[in-house]
Amino acid sequence: MQTILVTGSNGLLGQKIIYALRNRVDIRCIAAARGPNRLHSKDGYIYEELDLNNPDTLEKTFEKYHPDVVIHTAAMTNVDQCESKKEEAWQSNVETVERIIEQCRVHRSHLIHLSTDFVFDGTKGPYTEEDIPNPLSYYARTKHEAELRIRLSKINAAIIRTIIIYGVVDDNSRSNVVLWTINSLQQEKDIRVINDQFRSPTLAEDLAEACVEAALRRAVGIYHVSGRELMCMLDLVKITATYFGLNEKFIQPVSSAELNQPAARPPVTGFLLDKAERDLGFRPHSFLEGLAIVKNQLKLVGYHFTS
Numbered sequence: 001m002q003t004i005l006v007t008g009s010n011g012l013l014g015q016k017i018i019y020a021l022r023n024r025v026d027i028r029c030i031a032a033a034r035g036p037n038r039l040h041s042k043d044g045y046i047y048e049e050l051d052l053n054n055p056d057t058l059e060k061t062f063e064k065y066h067p068d069v070v071i072h073t074a075a076m077t078n079v080d081q082c083e084s085k086k087e088e089a090w091q092s093n094v095e096t097v098e099r100i101i102e103q104c105r106v107h108r109s110h111l112i113h114l115s116t117d118f119v120f121d122g123t124k125g126p127y128t129e130e131d132i133p134n135p136l137s138y139y140a141r142t143k144h145e146a147e148l149r150i151r152l153s154k155i156n157a158a159i160i161r162t163i164i165i166y167g168v169v170d171d172n173s174r175s176n177v178v179l180w181t182i183n184s185l186q187q188e189k190d191i192r193v194i195n196d197q198f199r200s201p202t203l204a205e206d207l208a209e210a211c212v213e214a215a216l217r218r219a220v221g222i223y224h225v226s227g228r229e230l231m232c233m234l235d236l237v238k239i240t241a242t243y244f245g246l247n248e249k250f251i252q253p254v255s256s257a258e259l260n261q262p263a264a265r266p267p268v269t270g271f272l273l274d275k276a277e278r279d280l281g282f283r284p285h286s287f288l289e290g291l292a293i294v295k296n297q298l299k300l301v302g303y304h305f306t307s
């Protein structure tokens with residue numbers, strides 16, 4: 001039996017990875033997160049409280065479980081907050097990764113690390129794994145620096161870059177663009193949506209599956225993993241509204257310049273997925289299929305649709 005340690009197990013991706021790994025007879029799955037476990041299902045894995053900013057607890061967790069693979073999903077993910085809290089962002093997204101690298105070296109653990117399309121400047125998407133990063137924001141700089149440190153370290157590791165993750169989270173503890181659209185439009189709230197940035201939305205379950213495959217196959221190198229469709233954020237929100245029968249009149253299109261967010265965002269990202277398809281058997285759902293999965297999950301948790 002192999003041991004797989006998943007950091008950030010309370011987060012959107014972390015939760016989906018635990019649901020993909022739990023109850024597998026060939027895997028001892030360790031879900032690690034700070035504070036109490038927010039997953040609804042508590043069986044089929046071990047929960048370990050782990051604040052990654054505390055080096056002692058990280059070391060102790062590695063000593064206790066000697067993981068064969070670590071899937072590191074935890075990060076400071078709020079892009080604008082990283083701009084205003086640079087020290088915290090560096091600590092969470094770079095120094096923590098440095099400590100995880102060290103522990104992986106000591107325990108000979110294979111690392112699967114999550115990174116982002118934001119390492120690119122967005123001038124020539126869709127991107128391959130060989131394209132040259134040029135991060136625009138502080139968040140992107142920290143994620144790129146972590147990538148560089150992993151590659152320099154020469155430990156066995158794969159870096160999985162992804163784009164705009166969406167899905168349903170236990171405990172409603174985190175939002176994402178699809179849930180935000182549904183919740184806001186249900187409440188007839190005006191929402192301002194960017195009309196000049198293009199992304200490929202990624203169903204959290206698809207990404208989780210790719211992370212598990214990368215772990216089981218001990219993948220090495222950089223992998224681009226996202227949905228296939230490259231679309232304007234405005235279209236993404238409108239498609240979601242239409243799918244859920246919600247009124248589009250509350251959607252206010254705005255340009256990046258008008259919205260003037262604290263952190264700069266790349267205009268066009270998107271990935272070419274050939275490598276993940278070939279090496280990891282990656283086959284993402286279409287965006288509409290993903291929305292159908294989200295709808296079913298929302299129904300299961302008793303979400304009330306007004307339309």
Ligand SMILES: NC(=O)c1ccc[n+]([C@@H]2O[C@H](COP(=O)([O-])OP(=O)(O)OC[C@H]3O[C@@H](n4cnc5c(N)ncnc54)[C@H](OP(=O)(O)O)[C@@H]3O)[C@@H](O)[C@H]2O)c1
Nearest residue numbers: 008010011012013051052053074075077114116162164165
């Ligand atoms: N979300 C996206 O659209 C997107 C796009 C590209 C790349 N990514 C990357 O994909 C990965 C997963 O993203 P996600 O959407 O699942 O993120 P998420 O929902 O924000 O989850 C991140 C988790 O990390 C945890 N965390 C942060 N600092 C921690 C610390 N010091 N100790 C322990 N846990 C800590 C958070 O804990 P709390 O819940 O306690 O705050 C949270 O549960 C991240 O590495 C992110 O950079 C995400």
